[in-house]
Amino acid sequence: MAKADSIISISGVTKRFGPVTAVDDISFDISRGEFFSLLGSSGCGKTTLLRMLAGFEQPTEGEIFIDSEPMAGVPANHRPTNMVFQSYAIFPHLNVGENIGYGLRNAAISKDEAGKRVSDALELVKLSGYGGRAAHQLSGGQRQRVALARALVCRPKVLLLDEPLGALDKNLREEMQIELRALQRTVGITFVFVTHDQEEALTLSDRIAVMSKGRVLQIDAPEALYENPNCREVAEFIGTMNVFSGRIAASAKGATTIDARALGKLQARGTSRKGDYAFLAVRPEKLKLMTKKPAASMNAIAGVVSAISYRGDRHHFLVTAEGHDRPISVSQQNDSDTKSTPMNVGAKVWITWPATTGRVLSH
Amino acid sequence: MTSPKPRRQWPDWLAGYALLSPALLVMAATLAAPVIALFVLSFWSQTGFDIDRSFTLANYWKLIEPSSEPMVWMGIPFPFAYPVAAILMLKSLVMSLVATVVVIAMAYPMAYFLAFRVTRHKALWIILLTIPFWTSYLLRVFAWKIVLGYNGAINTGLKSLGIIEAPLEFLLYNPIAVMITLAHAWIAFTVLPIYVSLEKIDRSLLEAATDLGDSRWQRFWRVTLPLSAPGTIAAALLVFIPTVGDYVTPTLVGGPGGTMIGTLMQELFLRQDNAPLGAALAIVMMAIIAGIVALFLWAVGYSKMRERSR
Known part of the structure; x- marks a missing residue:
């Protein structure tokens, strides 16, 4: 009623x-x-x-x-x-x-x-x-x-x-x-x-x-x-979302590790049963591009910049990573004074984000 | 130095007329020329077997010449020296008007059904509507003679059922028979324009009317009918204009009481051998119909209707 x-x-x-x-x-x-x-x-x-x-x-x-x-x-x-x-x-x-x-x-x-x-x-x-x-x-x-x-x-x-x-x-x-x-x-x-x-x-x-x-x-x-x-x-209907898939390697107290095969172990929020197949979803604006490998506490994926588009307030990058079939979207705010982006197409980069910004989805 | 020769372009209006020219030629030969001939003829006069080609308004004067002793027909006085023209004119207009109203009253529901209720095989339904055209107009009129006649379908049917003893004589050879026949002959022409104007109505307008609280009937009066008015008016004119001057139907099923203005014109041209007077009558009839149509279109605000349907 x-x-x-x-x-x-x-x-x-x-x-x-x-x-x-x-x-x-x-x-x-x-x-x-x-x-x-x-x-x-x-x-x-x-x-x-x-x-x-x-x-x-x-x-x-x-x-x-x-x-x-x-x-x-x-x-x-x-x-x-x-x-x-x-x-x-x-x-x-x-x-x-x-x-x-x-x-x-x-x-x-x-x-x-x-x-x-x-x-x-x-x-x-x-x-x-x-x-x-x-x-x-x-x-x-x-x-x-x-x-x-x-x-x-x-x-x-x-x-x-x-x-x-x-x-x-x-x-x-x-x-x-x-x-x-x-x-x-x-x-x-x-x-x-x-x-x-x-x-x-x-x-x-x-x-x-x-x-x-x-x-x-x-x-x-x-x-x-x-x-x-x-x-x-x-996740994919609302805005843009990067989705990585894999099996749950460990999950406790709202923190989960997914074994994303070639991409390595990735960490995210959420709880799931160990061994289950699951997805890790993370928004493009939560990702950062770096030229050096980041600290071990951060999620990190190595890739190559395949496309850059300028959107005025931000730059949008597509990065291809080995072992992941879809290019990864990365959005970076143009909030610094630098006029041009340091990255070029073909540059080798690291994509990185903290464990708290990704989310585990069971389906 | 050679420059490419500029291609001669026809101006748009000329190209338009060039494309129209076959149709224009036919129209000129079959419509404009006879009307002009009729117009000229109406200012001449008949002298025995010859035609006097000197200009005169005598024919028109004859049609409206007043008389001190009005002839009374159906309770209406006609103060004319030659009242038969005016009487038949009025009678024809009334009969055509009745036939038109009957036709629209029958055609509108058919068109409505076709537009709103038929969802499959619409083309088939439209083909079915044309079936009456598969026989000639003359045959369809004759068919009504068989239906309504002294020994016709209705009379023999009623007689064999024992409902009547002697055939009903009021069925045929009167104005009602003429109106029934006219209505039947013209109905198929009118369904299509009404159907098209109904079909064009955006269905969300009908839903909007319902959403705003209208019942089915309110919605029909406030939205469907006004929006289908252009097609319905066109259909009504399609019936009214040609039936006023019709002479085949009144001749075949009208009898002496069912004569119309067309019958008189035919008499004047052929039997009474007074073509100039017939021509004048035809011109006056055209003018009256044009006047009525113009008045009608003005009264219903047709120009506004056209503006918004653009």
Whole structure:
């Protein structure tokens, strides 16, 4: 059953389309006022889950509660949710004001009250004075704002957003992310946000559910997802991750040694059973490149620089190490005064990092 | 020094007309020329077997010449010396309008079904819609004669069921028979434009309407119908414009009560041997239809509709 502070409670929900299982036995709660993201690549079931919350699809199995009310049999037009569609779905035959006021015609409020709420909503999304504009005169960013205002004006308990920033160009998208986050804090409504863009999810969300093949892999705050992924798939989906594999040579008190064959013995946080096959995951920015072999207490892998790319604030290196099939990513901040990097392609280097920055993953 | 000879480029507008020229020639020969001929003819006059080519407005005057003793038809007074033209004009417009309304009322649900309910074999359904065209227009009109006739399908059917004793005579040779036949003949033309405009509607707009609280009916009135209006209006005009002047159907199934303006025109040209008056009548009819269509498009805001569907 639903917890008291949760606005949405998803319990054992499965959705099948014929032989395809789009959503596979998912259960979790979303708290009141939370900015919650469903993150995953296309086909992972995130949109299907969102559409089940909206009432456009019915779960094959399981139950959904919104504000403790069971949603089974409640049609989309009677749910306390509103949606911002990926295509924005702005009604082309109505002007901006009529679009935003669309849902208010179905609410039991006076014309004056509706007019006031529309102009408040226009102000909220910074489109004051645009009420009379025709839908086809709007730019992409403006359409997005209209879609947002049209949903928010109905004062839903939950706002559902289906990749709403996907169609915008990069600069506008970043600007809208900041606005969206600020807007959510202002209105205090629970946002459920579907995206395939991990950076966007990290920037916006209080919590993120990472989905794959119809299942939820991990639900956590952005920092926790980035620093402590619970499996290899999450680790590799969020940001860049170097993964080394091997058998556990020793494990005690949260410190583990993995025997990574040709790469030697590597140490990391986490506990696992001795002899098990496991992964060591470490982020590129935790690694350092050195020209001399480091102290024995540090993890160290010898390799050759195979590519360097300049990213402005940092340099990105790819290092090939014998016995490891994928190049290792190393990211180094350009925080010193030196204009050029001392490393060149072909240079022999040592990659090094302390035992505490890597993490052991069992799968 | 030799420089490459610049290739002569046709200006865009000229190239456009060049591409259009075959169609333009056909249009000019079969549409513009006859209309111009008709227009010129309407200012001449008939004198016995000859045509007097001196300019006169007498034909137009005849159509609107007032009379102090109005002729009353269906309770409406027609204060004209030659009232038959005005009466048949009004009658034709009303009959076509009814046929158009019937056609749209039947075609819209068909198009809706095709656009929203049929998911597989859409092409097959569209081919099925064209089946009525596999026979000629004339045969389809004749078929209604057989269905509605004195010894037709309906009468013999009802008689053999014992529901009626004598054949129903009101089925054929009246305005209703004409309207039924017109509606049937034109319905297949209208499903397609309506279907196209429904098919074009972004499905997320319908979901958005539901999401914002609309029931199915509210959604239909507020989103589906307005967005399919351009195609529906085009379909309605496609029926209305040609049926006003139709004369095959009223001649075959209309009887004396079902005559329309086209019947009168044919009479004037052929039997009464007064082509100039017939021409004037045709020109007036075209002008009236054009006026009605323009008024209608203005009333429904068609130009705005086109602007936003771009």
